[in-house]
Amino acid sequence: MAERFSEISAADFFYRNRDLAGFNNPTRALYAALRELVENSLDACELYKIPPKIYVRLSSEGGSDEADGGAIYRLRVADNGSGVPPEYVPSAFGQILFGSKYRLRQVRGTFGLGGKMAILYGQITTHGSARIISSVGDGSIHEFEIRIDIQRNKPEVLKRKIHENRDKWRGTIIDFSLEGDYTKAMSKILEYLRQTGMVNPYAEITLVDPRGRLYLFESATNKMPEPPSETEPHPYGCDVETIQRMISSTQCTTMLSFMMEHFHRVGKKTAESFLEHVGIEEDKSPKRLNSNDLVRIVQMMKPENFKGFLPPDPSCLSPLGEELLETGIRKELHPEFVVVEQRNPSAYSGYPFIVEVGIAYGGEIPAGSSLALYRFANKIPLLYDEASDVSRKVMNTEINWGYYKISQDLPIAVIIHICSTKVPYKTVGKEFIADRPEIEREIKNGINSVARQLSHHLSKKISIEHEKERISIFSKYLPKIAKFSTDLAGEKKVPNVEPLLRSLGRYESSEE
Ligand SMILES: Nc1ncnc2c1ncn2[C@@H]1O[C@H](COP(=O)(O)OP(=O)(O)OP(=O)(O)O)[C@@H](O)[C@H]1O
Ligand SMILES: [Mg+2]
Known part of the structure; x- marks a missing residue:
């Protein structure tokens, strides 16, 4: 049939x-x-x-x-x-x-x-x-x-x-x-x-x-980030189809102007040196490129073949910013301590991206069997399929939490926000992000940096607690010792231990 x-x-x-x-x-x-x-x-x-x-x-x-x-x-x-x-x-x-x-x-x-x-x-x-x-x-x-x-x-x-x-x-x-x-x-x-x-x-x-x-x-602020702007494609992310479409709609009559007008961060100098590198005349009309020329251009645009392109410019992005991210975390999680960091912009396959990372500790954050992770992409929370997401992978396999003396049962939340002109979602349901090495690296460095700051805070907190304990022991026994020694020496007047206790408490009061 x-x-x-x-x-x-x-x-x-x-x-x-x-x-x-x-x-x-x-x-x-x-x-x-x-x-x-x-x-x-x-x-x-x-x-x-x-x-x-x-x-x-x-x-x-x-x-x-x-x-x-x-x-x-x-x-x-x-x-x-x-x-x-x-x-x-x-x-x-x-x-x-x-x-x-x-x-x-x-x-x-x-x-x-x-x-x-x-x-x-x-x-x-x-x-x-x-x-x-x-x-x-x-x-x-x-x-x-x-x-x-x-x-x-x-x-x-x-x-x-x-x-x-x-x-x-x-x-x-x-x-x-x-x-x-x-x-x-x-x-x-x-x-x-x-x-x-x-x-x-x-x-x-x-x-x-x-x-x-x-x-x-409710909103917690009336400040808003600057809206994102649109960009041209970066040469690193282009394929033959993209370039062919640009050619069919362009008004440019020379390859030099075509390169400068349609590609992200390509100025006159870069365009000239690229065309020389590929061996295509500057005044050739883009409409007259043949199929071999197109394939050669795309090959030569790859980062390993031509080093002259500037990296994508992240100023078109609209990250949340450290202040707003901290406001958001405080508003929803009510932690005792929070630290956030906006990483430097980076790029994957010609798309600029920025990773923002936060770590929050204590307060109303519950302790669980593993550290809580909050994932966001272009200001969207991602709630499903956490196990397949790049951020979970980095948290579980690439961070040495023991080094920061952070155990998995502490009341800690890690917050990761990735913003990009193209977020590499694995499905159209937008629930988890693919593990691009460049993104993975930024997440890893970001978590390490905020974890270090939290670890600092925690060790300071522990030493303050020790100190408080020490002082409470002193304040319990010192008056007794003073009384006992006075009796032993056959004296009448018990010395005042208050100034001594106060001087011991200096560390505590200066740290709080
Ligand atoms: N509330 C709205 N206000 C203004 N424009 C809207 C609104 N909802 C939808 N649109 C317009 O309708 C279009 C289609 O929306 P739709 O959600 O189907 O796709 P999308 O947002 O472009 O992409 P995605 O599939 O990723 O959500 C949007 O691109 C936008 O132009
Ligand atoms: Mg939509």
């Missing part, structure tokens, strides 16, 4: 393989839907430096009993972000692999998939549609009712209304039903929002859950 061949759309692919995007079961799907929408809202605020105020409401819609597992919920996420221009709303929310983030810029969104997966999951579990209300802050608010045509991967607009926007409201509201299991997902959802607050301390997030409880994750 002959094999039957057919083609499927991108929407159909993710419908069949929704596990890839983290929509495996009702528990995980509810968590993933909420987080994808919150991340879209945070992006829409941060890119315009708007302090985010996000309102999430999850309400029960009945169906099967909540205690059974799968039940139907209505999810509504409202933000005060940039809003979506009305002409893009249907595709942004109804067409898989459509978005505004396919650029070299440090944002949470990467794949043009997350928000639509949430809507698609809602559609296939409830047969409902999604309502999107958005305004860019002009005179009108646009309301859409949308379904995804899965086989064609196209949005279907069921209804459309335009409202007057007298108050110049700006933002986006998404509202749809989906199957979920809040009982099982609750702890992860709350943990996700708490950690989001830790790495976005300027955001205010409110959750009203199906049981009617309100959780407010």
Whole structure:
């Protein structure tokens, strides 16, 4: 019998393989839907430096009993972000692999998939549609009712209304039903929002859950990092396809101007020396390069073949910064001691990245059987699949904790934030990061540095405690010894031991 061949759309692919995007079961799907929408809202605020105020409401819609597992919920996420221009709303929310983030810029969104997966999951579990209300802050608010045509991967607009926007409201509201299991997902959802607050301390997030409880994750500061900017690709990260695409859209008429205009940190001198190195004339038109030229250019762009390119410039990135990271950690973990460090920028495969590391000790941090790890990438908390993540690998196998006298049962949390124009996630569900050697090295050096500072703090703390103990022994026995010696010497007046005790306590008072 002959094999039957057919083609499927991108929407159909993710419908069949929704596990890839983290929509495996009702528990995980509810968590993933909420987080994808919150991340879209945070992006829409941060890119315009708007302090985010996000309102999430999850309400029960009945169906099967909540205690059974799968039940139907209505999810509504409202933000005060940039809003979506009305002409893009249907595709942004109804067409898989459509978005505004396919650029070299440090944002949470990467794949043009997350928000639509949430809507698609809602559609296939409830047969409902999604309502999107958005305004860019002009005179009108646009309301859409949308379904995804899965086989064609196209949005279907069921209804459309335009409202007057007298108050110049700006933002986006998404509202749809989906199957979920809040009982099982609750702890992860709350943990996700708490950690989001830790790495976005300027955001205010409110959750009203199906049981009617309100959780407010308040902002702890109104300072925000500078928004990220977009960059050109660095030669180290280019392949033949990238260069061919640039050539087909370029206006440049010479290779010299092409190199200078389309590549990250390539100036006139670097372009001249590179073209000479490859043996291509400066005034040759990029459109006239043949296939051999292209392959040769890409080969020569590799770091081992040409040393003249400057490393990627990290000024396009938007790390949190030591002050904000410390604020976030203090706000959520309430530790006794915290130290943070922003590592120097580095790069992997032509993508700049910065690792920020923190270590927090004591206070409200619970002790466990191993040190707690909080992982973040582009200001997103990563909660699942910790065992496969590069940070866990470094913590478990590359740090000599004994050297810092840090045992695994101490109340310690390690915080790792990686930001990059391209985070090397291992899946589209964005849960864990691949072990690129350059990233691994920065994490390792960062942890060593903060662990050293914590170890210092702990040994100081131990010596202060010893000292306190010593003084308490002195203050107990010294008056007795004084009395005993006075009696023994046949004297009447017991000497005053207070000044002596005070001088012994000097160390204690100067350290506290
Ligand atoms: N709340 C929002 N405010 C403004 N624009 C939004 C909002 N939500 C989504 N968008 C727009 O819709 C696009 C698609 O969102 P979606 O979550 O599907 O993909 P993405 O965020 O680009 O990538 P990822 O799959 O990694 O999340 C975004 O690129 C953005 O332009
Ligand atoms: Mg998204």
